[in-house]
Amino acid sequence: MSAVSFQSVSKTFPTPKGPFQALADVSLDIAEGEFFGLLGPNGAGKTTLISILAGLARPSQGRVTVLGHDVQADFAAARRLLGVVPQELVFDPFFNVRETLRLQSGYFGVKNNDAWIDELLENLGLADKASANMRQLSGGMKRRVLVAQALVHKPPIIVLDEPTAGVDVELRQTLWQFVARLNKQGHTVLLTTHYLEEAEALCTRIAMLKRGQVVALASTSELLQSASTNVLRFKSDDALPEPLAQQARVTGRVVQLPAQNVQEIEQHLATLRAAGVRVEDVEIRKADLEDVFLNVMAGVQEVQA
Incomplete structure (x- = not known):
């Protein structure tokens, strides 16, 4: 019951x-x-x-x-x-x-x-x-x-x-x-x-x-487990280039960018360097429940067990 x-x-x-x-x-x-x-x-x-x-x-x-x-x-x-x-x-x-x-x-x-x-x-x-x-x-x-x-x-x-x-x-x-x-x-x-x-x-x-x-x-x-992405997290006072700004989650100075693999993380960092964006406290983490929640609410992801 x-x-x-x-x-x-x-x-x-x-x-x-x-x-x-x-x-x-x-x-x-x-x-x-x-x-x-x-x-x-x-x-x-x-x-x-x-x-x-x-x-x-x-x-x-x-x-x-x-x-x-x-x-x-x-x-x-x-x-x-x-x-x-x-x-x-x-x-x-x-x-x-x-x-x-x-x-x-x-x-x-x-x-x-x-x-x-x-x-x-x-x-x-x-x-x-x-x-x-x-x-x-x-x-x-x-x-x-x-x-x-x-x-x-x-x-x-x-x-x-x-x-x-x-x-x-x-x-x-x-x-x-x-x-x-x-x-x-x-x-x-x-x-x-x-x-x-x-x-x-x-x-x-x-x-x-x-x-x-x-x-x-x-x-x-x-x-x-359904969230296969990693997240590149850093702090910056500078504006992000347009390709990254569209997919970034920004809270104050904290920027979080989804990345499927190491190559995509390297591409993000290269794009930031080329745009002259200064970054601090760079870290890479696994996607958490907040990332899953935002994807589900945006219609990017659907999970039914």
């Missing part, structure tokens, strides 16, 4: 300009105990898919199940099996951190849960904030509480929708260590993130969405 199953899921929203299709016939299964990544640009349909999974939206077509429970027909059982960390910072300003977690426990009918609440507070760096009112917390601390709320009833399936957006490095490290431990203990994790290095390091399998459709679905290792 799949932990989560999306079966031909479509979602259309009415707009003043006419119907907008956010999802188009999305089908994928997430196995029990899997660490699964759902990637895509803004507006690809990731949050809509998660909203349908969590029962916050209804699909126009299709069916979603959580450990065999239909999220619409058997919604109470399905929601008890999920712990969802939303993108938005949502909190009740009338409670402190511990009270918030106790209230969340009660919502799921879990009594005498203080031992697990203490463990969550400790592992998420909230132990010294247990008595602080939610209004007093920083944005990063509020996000830690959201993670604790999602885990307080020990759900077998954890859904993380951009959990590290706008948070500090310390929280990212703390969160991933804790979630990776839960995953090793058998919890299924569904992650959406724009930090592709996180997805590459954590996820065993990845689906990529574009305009509401699945355009790539494979294990992380298969996705990386």
